[in-house]
Amino acid sequence: MSDAPREDEVLVIEDLQKVFTAPDGERTAVVDVPAFSLAAGEQVAIEGASGSGKTTFLHLIAGILEPDAGRILIDGENMAALAEAGRDRLRARSIGYVFQSFHLLQGYSALENVLLGMHFGPGPDRVRARGLLEQVGLGDRLDHRPRQLSVGQQQRVAVARAVANRPRLLLADEPTGNLDPTRASEALELLRAVSAEAGSALLLVSHDRGILERFGRVESFEGLRRAGEVSA
Amino acid sequence: MSALWLIVRKSLRQHALSTAVTVASLALACGLVTAIFSIERQARGAFGGGSGAFDAVLGARGSQLQLVLNAVFHLETSPGNVSWSLYERIAADPRVAAAVPYAVGDSYRGHRIVGTAPEAFALSHGGAARFSGQGRLFDAGRREAVIGSAVARRAGLAYGSHFQPAHGVIEAGAHDHEEDFVVVGVLEPTNTPADRVIWIPIEAVFRMGGHVLRGGGEDYHADPSQPIPDEHKEVSAVLLRLKGGMMGASLFREINYQQQEATLAWPVARVMAELFDKLGWMHRVLTLVAYLVVVVATGSVTASLYNTMNERRREFAILRSLGARRGTVFAAIVCESSAIALAGGVAGLAVHGAILGAASAAVRERTGIALEVFAPHPVLFLAPAGLVALGALAGVVPALKAYRTDVATHLAPTS
Incomplete structure (x- = not known):
């Protein structure tokens, strides 16, 4: 396989493997993906059962976890080959992440939560942060802390924070897992719209059929795995 | 606003x-x-150089320290008297520039009365006595x-007030003399022991009812209608201004080792410095206690931050997921402990002000010497600066714990 990804590919994964060792010494390859790619602006959903390794897969792409083997090219830069500080830089610059539990910082206002993410990327831009929160319908909640916001509002802050640095790749891990079906649908549309407007490719993992059927391209995580049982 | 400052x-x-509790303990330290x-x-400065215009004190045979404390600082009791003739001899000595006799032993409401000559004020008050409002020096007669x-x-x-002196310098048990004195001047504050003194003519002390003069070796009671022969007069101390340092050394040798009829405390600053040297252990103990308080307070910074590390691991993991490096998280904790220490150092200056204010009032009450609350001293800068450095050090252990936070583990869904 060529080292150089296609020009329009934001994410290219080659022979990615992550092995966990159980306390009894048994080694299991939680992630073993021979090939996967995502084009610029593309929106893809990955389905899979809870505990199948989807979150680990996203953590590997985000550089939060270090793979045992393989390559993860983000805009041509191999995340897997970088030291931790380099992965931190690449993540801040090119990746946005929406977590299932949103992971907002409790002592910070909605605006500060968005601004803080910008500090580690291109730098704080108060006007853009306000604009994003207004775009997700929270223009009148800028100074509210997460505890003063509804679950749906917290989710919208998380979306605004994730796209604040204009990431090339937006990762979403069960982003509607804590919402009721109506709000989940609204949240998904918002995520897709904001992602499209920011020009980010969206990679979303979920086990919710209602969410998955809204995507044109849906991959099964089991289908991405290398065929056969793998023991490391 | 930088990310670090926002996090801190x-x-x-x-x-x-x-x-707040940690800042308070640091401020106290x-x-x-x-x-x-x-x-x-x-x-040390006030008592060591407290003699002002005088280089030496001549008095009865005994302790130089007691002589200086009594004659210069108006503390302690007088070690005894020396004869008027000795005063005249020392005043006429070519090595002496000025000699001022003191006679003590009476008081009024706890304030010591010193009999002296009007010339004393020219020496002890920078050339001339300055009065609050209307006032003049007493008439020697x-x-x-x-x-x-x-x-x-x-x-x-x-x-214009009138008062009757009491015999003795201790208020309790003193009996009043019958003589009535009138105040002809109130001196401006000098922030020295002189502020606590009542000055009267030395002749008036000699003639106070009940005073017995023994300058001639036998008891003599002053007759109001007759002049007092010089051979009967005696003084408690003679404050001396010398013509030079070498003069002091030769007088010291002559009076203390050769004649042995009196004691010369010279130089006054050396006598007081010896007192401070003797009391140096107390300063060292106090300093040690203060340093221990600093150590304990600094330890409390470490403990309070360390105890929050578990609850903050999720916060650090989120920051890392946003792109913060391990070093950023480490620096945030060190900056936080330094900021706490800085606040403690600044608040410490307020504590310093409160302690100095109270100490100054107490010292002034007992000695007349006023301590300046914020007198320039390198420690006023070095202590807060050192505290910030210690604070940064105190943050290292909690910061290491934050540094080691595993991101993936602490980003697990919470619901």
């Missing part, structure tokens, strides 16, 4: 109570250190008094 500010606000050093230096500012304030005396 938020954390300090979120943990306001523990932050810093204030204690600065106060101890400041008081020690000012006390009348029952008149000039009083220090503290006497006026505390004994309720003013220009």
Whole structure:
């Protein structure tokens, strides 16, 4: 396989493997993906059962976890080959992440939560942060802390924070897992719209059929795995 | 606003109570250190150089320290008297530039009365006595008094007031003399022991009812209608200004080792320095205690931050997921502990002010010497700066814990 990804590919994964060792010494390859790619602006959903390794897969792409083997090219830069500080830089610059539990910082206002993410990327831009929160319908909640916001509002802050640095790749891990079906649908549309407007490719993992059927391209995580049982 | 400052500010606000307690303990530690050093230096300066215009004190055979404390600082009791003839001899000595006789032993409402010559004020008050409002020096032949500012304030005396001295310098058990004195001047505050003194003519002390003069070796009671022969007069001390340092050395040798009829305390600063050297252990103990308080307070910074690390691991993991490096998280904790220490150092100056204010009032009450609350001293800068450095050090252990936070583990869904 060529080292150089296609020009329009934001994410290219080659022979990615992550092995966990159980306390009894048994080694299991939680992630073993021979090939996967995502084009610029593309929106893809990955389905899979809870505990199948989807979150680990996203953590590997985000550089939060270090793979045992393989390559993860983000805009041509191999995340897997970088030291931790380099992965931190690449993540801040090119990746946005929406977590299932949103992971907002409790002592910070909605605006500060968005601004803080910008500090580690291109730098704080108060006007853009306000604009994003207004775009997700929270223009009148800028100074509210997460505890003063509804679950749906917290989710919208998380979306605004994730796209604040204009990431090339937006990762979403069960982003509607804590919402009721109506709000989940609204949240998904918002995520897709904001992602499209920011020009980010969206990679979303979920086990919710209602969410998955809204995507044109849906991959099964089991289908991405290398065929056969793998023991490391 | 940088990310570090934002993180630090938020954390300090979120943990306001523990932050306030830690800042208070650091402030106490810093204030204690600065106060101890400041008081020690000012006390040494005030008492070590407290003689002002005088180089030496001549008095009865005995302790040089007691002589200086009694004649210069108006503390302690007089070690005894020397004859008028000795005073005249020393005053006429070519090595002596000026000699001022003191006669003590009476008081009024706890304030010591010193009999002296009007020339004393020209030497001890920078050339001339300055009065608050109307005032003049006493007439050497009348029952008149000039009083220090503290006497006026505390004994309720003013220009024109009358009072009767009590015999002895201890208020309890003293009996009043019958002689009535009138205040002819209230001196401006000098922030020296002189503020606590009532000055009267030395002749008036000699003639006070009940006083027995033994300058001639036998008891002599002054007759109001007759002049007192010089051979019967005696003085408690003679304050001397010498013509040079070498003169002092030769007088010291002559009086203390050759004649052995009196004691010369010279130089006054050396006598007081010896006292401070003897009391040096007390300063060292106090300093040690203050340093221990600093160590304990610094330890409390470590403990309070370390205890919050578990609850903050999720926060660090989120920051890392946003792109913060391990070093950023480490630096945030060190900056936080430094900020707490800085706040403690600044608040410590307020504690310093409170301690010095109280100490100054107490010292002034007992000695007349006023301590300056914020007298320049390197410790006023070094202690807060050192505290910030210690604070940064105190943050290292909690910061290492934050540094080691595993991101993936702490980003697991919470619901």
